Amino acid sequence: MSKTVVLKCGGSTVHQLSDSFFQSLNALIENNWKVMIVHGGGPDITNMLKALNIETEFVKGQRKTTEAVLEIAEMVLAGKINKHLTNLLQQKGLNSIGISGSDGEMLQAEFLDKENLGLVGKVTSVNRSVVSLLMENGYIPVVAPLARTVTHDTLNVNADLAAAAIAQAVGAQKLLFVTDVPGILDESKQLIKEITPSKIQSYIEDEVITGGMIPKVQSAMTTLSDTLKEVMIVSGQQAFIENDDFKGTKIVREQEVSST
Template sequence: MNGSCFVMKCGGSTLAALPEVFFADLKKLQDEGTIPVIVHGGGPAISTTLEKLGIETEFVGGLRKTNEAVLDVVEMVLSGQINKEIVRKIQQSGAKALGLSGVDGHLIHAVPVANAAEVGLVGDVTDVNAAIVQGIVDMGYMPVIAPVGLGEGGQRYNINADTAAGAVASHLGVERMIVVTDVPGIMKTVDGEKRVLPQVTVNDINEMIGSGDIYGGMIPKVKAAVQCIQGKVQEVVIVNGSEPNVLSRVLAGEAIGTRILR
């Protein structure tokens, strides 16, 4: 995979709320020959649907406890509703997108996570069929990937979107991954005011988790970002998607958001 491609991770609810200008920026990048490979989540929408259906769910260490009933809903919401909503929004901007899940073409191979006894059918990625993604990119389409994986005997697994995006970036061999969120980056309180850290190392992050500077929902985001820094991936950038032309600006080297370096 060459440098004309980057991986973008975005939550489903974040992406749905992004302004038109964000999608115009995606189209501009595609027109210039830089194709984003998008991996999306959808936690809030999954929770809402489970609630409507009266299916109980809980989180263990940031991962949704998943049985077959929960997995049916996860796949329906991620691969159906959210994946297609994102594809529609991209296409409304005039860009070309093709949605698929990790199940299609055995795109994402998964095994149970280490604490599967606690969380159930949650998967870790062992392989990504990069040739499928490359084929879609070569046709001039943006791949939009829902993080459901397949394991032995056709067993489906719910995969954390951050984990899936990191694995896709690593297997594609891209140098940079952009995590689009609704926060401006990793924040630290300095002299009583919160500031965005322009760049941090993996060691800094571990120290900040220990000290409580990084907490709550930001912990899995940064941990997953750190997991992505493997293979050819040199840096992960966490940015706020509502910033105008944020992707183009990151790719042009502008200091925006937080860069996580090896």
């Protein structure tokens, strides 16, 4: 049976992906995993907005998106970063095709909170035919997190939430959030190897988990299912597979805590 893994590559790490990261990616492919990638782009979007003197503001971790911000977000996500990542994969010998979530009506969305966030989308449905077509033909789809409304307006979508919605829609067995930290760190900055939703909830309340880590753990908690049994947070700066085991933080349902 084919197994699918969705990797979300953070904008925080997309320019620093290490050789050992690609070795782990290759190991997945050699083990017959079908791979697809969704990417973010926060820092590049912020830099471009700054260069063009366009104001930007975050509300509860999501970027407030005006028409001007959306124009830049689309240019940076579907242009600069999407092509950078696709080219990088090709350089490593991995066939990949970059697309925007707004292509082929792949990601459909409605306004998340038009009044406070502007042109930010909440994914309502995913048309998996485009990515399935690519994966079945040996390509890694590289998806920029943009979506369309039913009236064909483009919306900016948080990449963590987009990756989770896609993972669910394609029936992925694994979802990996590739970011700039080795995983979830506890109050003493030690790596947590395995964590369940109830512990995550208390870490959010105690502000041990903050900022950009929040949409990751929240999407993990809403996406875990009988098919998608584990979501991982891993680093893009090192190997995420070592001795046949995944390295980082494993988020599992309460009943699936490993006995070791």
